[in-house]
Amino acid sequence: MHGPAASSLQHRTVLLHEAVDAVLTDPQGVYIDGTFGRGGHSRLLLERLAPGGRLIAFDKDPEAIEEATRVRDPRFSIEQTSFARMGDVCAERGVGAVQGVLLDLGVSSPQIDNPARGFSFRFDAPLDMRMDPSRGETAAEFLARATGQQIAEVLRHYGEERFAVPIAKAIVARRESGRPVRTTGELSEVVARAVKTREPGQDPATRTFQALRIQVNAELEELEQGLNQALALLAPGGRLAVISFHSLEDRIVKGFIARHAKAQVDRRAPFAPVPEPRLKALARIKPSTAEVADNPRARSAILRVAERTEAPLA
Structure with missing residues (x-):
């Protein structure tokens, strides 16, 4: 079977600049791109990172891994596994904290447009x-x-x-x-x-x-696991940026941020000190009219951004 024409396999990264602008706070930091896809966000992050910065990417798709081999940058590495394992991978690499985690939950155009994948x-x-x-x-x-x-x-x-x-x-x-x-x-x-x-x-x-x-x-289970891993990894002031494309995903992301943006009272110990909120919601961003006109697959995208709060003083 002949594959689709190359033009139909092109992937346009949704909310490219908005997501990278939102997540990148320290060019010297360590960042995670949990969904490499065809590398749009990763490449722009690498452009913006300083020589001492570092980017760890994840993807399960072998075609994405093959695309990542084209990224010739010593600051970049990729793991063929789910972003739900980002904590384990960072621990294996001696990375205790990161300055940002970016997740783009959309299925890439080449996956959809390649008949052999059955999407x-x-x-x-x-x-x-x-x-x-x-x-x-x-x-x-x-x-x-x-x-x-x-x-x-x-x-x-x-x-x-x-x-x-x-x-x-x-x-x-x-x-x-x-x-x-x-x-x-x-x-x-x-x-x-x-x-x-x-x-x-x-x-x-x-x-x-x-x-x-x-x-x-198991996309929704992996999203829940990945969000928890991201929160555990983020350094104070670090950013979480998640692009979702349908209401189920967005509901999980919105609920996760809201849950960790307020003080959690333990009803089993009502007189114990109330833990400080761990996240601060920063933004909810939709694609521009121009982007949707240029790329109709962007129309349902929502980018939510949150920041890890400062650790309380001991």
């Missing part, structure tokens, strides 16, 4: 959807083993799909007839038959594909 209903291909194709079960394997109730729960919870039950029933019925869903085209066809109405301009399968991608890659 898109625009191409008929094996239904894979794994960020790291070398481990874990594919979306097709999940649909082959899950009960109708499990499938419906995934579609409802991760895709906010109101037709979750009829879609799940249709997937199971097809499987029981001896024709399990194995390709993106087959899944798209099943969903189109089960969904009677849809918002104008949105493919009926959009929410189903989103939900299965989140399920297969």
Whole structure:
């Protein structure tokens, strides 16, 4: 199979300057790009870092790792693993604290546009959807083993799909007839038959594909773990910047920042000293009208920025 034309595999980094401006406070510091992707944020961070600065990047996607080999900079290194492991990796490298953590939670355009990856209903291909194709079960394997109730729960919870039950029933019925869903085209066809109405301009399968991608890659669990790791690593005054692309992710990020931006009272010990807030919310930034016009995939992006508060005096 011939791959898509090179032009369709180009990736435009969303909120590039806004995110780097927000996270970079000390050019001599150590920074984490938890989602290297095609390297847009990493390259701009390296441009802005001083000679003594350092950037540690993470990505599970082997294509992203291959792209990172083009970055010839001694201040840069990358790990092929989830950003949820950033604490372990920093500990292994003797890094006790960092000045900034940047997470861009969007799926990169080359992943979506490459039919072989199985992320898109625009191409008929094996239904894979794994960020790291070398481990874990594919979306097709999940649909082959899950009960109708499990499938419906995934579609409802991760895709906010109101037709979750009829879609799940249709997937199971097809499987029981001896024709399990194995390709993106087959899944798209099943969903189109089960969904009677849809918002104008949105493919009926959009929410189903989103939900299965989140399920297969455990994206929301990894986000929770990654946020906790980032908070533990940030030095006082260090910044956390997270770009999310759908409401589930943004809700987690917003809630995490809000939770750590207020004093946490331990009700089991009401007279104990109240711990100081650990974060201060700084900004919520949306792409400009010009950026959305130039790159429609940016329209749902939200950048949230928070700062690690000073450690209280002993």
